[in-house]
Amino acid sequence: MGCFASKGAGSKASRLSRWQATGIVALQDGKLKACILFLVFTSFPDEVLDLGKSVRTLDLTHNKLVDVPEEINKLMNIQRLILANNVIERLPMNIGKLQSIKFIMLDGNRLTTFPDEVGQLVRLERLSISGNLLTSLPETLGSLRNLLLLNVSNNKLKALPDSIGSCFSLEELQANENSIEELPTSVCSLVHLKSLCLDHNNLKQIPPSLLKECKTLQNISLHGNPISMDQFQQMEGFNEFEDRRRKKFDKQIDSNVMIGSKGLDEGVDL
Incomplete structure (x- = not known):
């Protein structure tokens, strides 16, 4: 008609x-x-x-x-x-x-590939490419110096590029539901990182200096990985991380913000 x-x-x-x-x-x-x-x-x-x-x-x-x-x-x-x-x-x-x-x-x-030219987007602040078929990310990702949030969850990634540590402004990194086996040590350079979510990957350990170097990290989620709470608690900088995590939730309680069913354990999910 x-x-x-x-x-x-x-x-x-x-x-x-x-x-x-x-x-x-x-x-x-x-x-x-x-x-x-x-x-x-x-x-x-x-x-x-x-x-x-x-x-x-x-x-x-x-x-x-x-x-x-x-x-x-x-x-x-x-x-x-x-x-x-x-x-x-x-x-x-x-x-x-x-x-x-x-x-x-x-x-x-x-998407099965991500073009190198994305590294030219120097003003990019938020990039979300979850739920695709990506097996790798380009090293040029490190050129995104203004990037605040990167979401690459639900792909087929086995690793994150070493250049990720050059994304100096990054505050939130979501890479759940992939096949990541280890994190590049450059992640420890993300001094503004507040939240790191890596649920359901194949991580057996994380860089030893992560908690020490990432001094603003308040939330880390590693549920569904072959890594134990004992390993995590023995890392250098754990006590300082725990203090930041608790202060975050204390502030939420003071502001009458609802806390999920995991309560105060929500910020360190292993």
């Missing part, structure tokens, strides 16, 4: 005008209100790419996107790129040209 051409043209013009004025393009679940009310995208809409530098936020969550086009570099001022829950298999090299971007979410896709 179709619709009147004039009505469709008016809707498109209004939509483009709104996107250009706000800089926000949100087409989650393929709900584009045009002639077809529920259109599932398999590729980037041309009209979005044509907006070029006007776009600040692009959200194409829950569609059927297979890849990201090379023309993504047209969105030169984009700050937030949200492409979760699609079927994306690859990222273009041109993604490295998005020099204004601060937030990327690619959770729940089919």
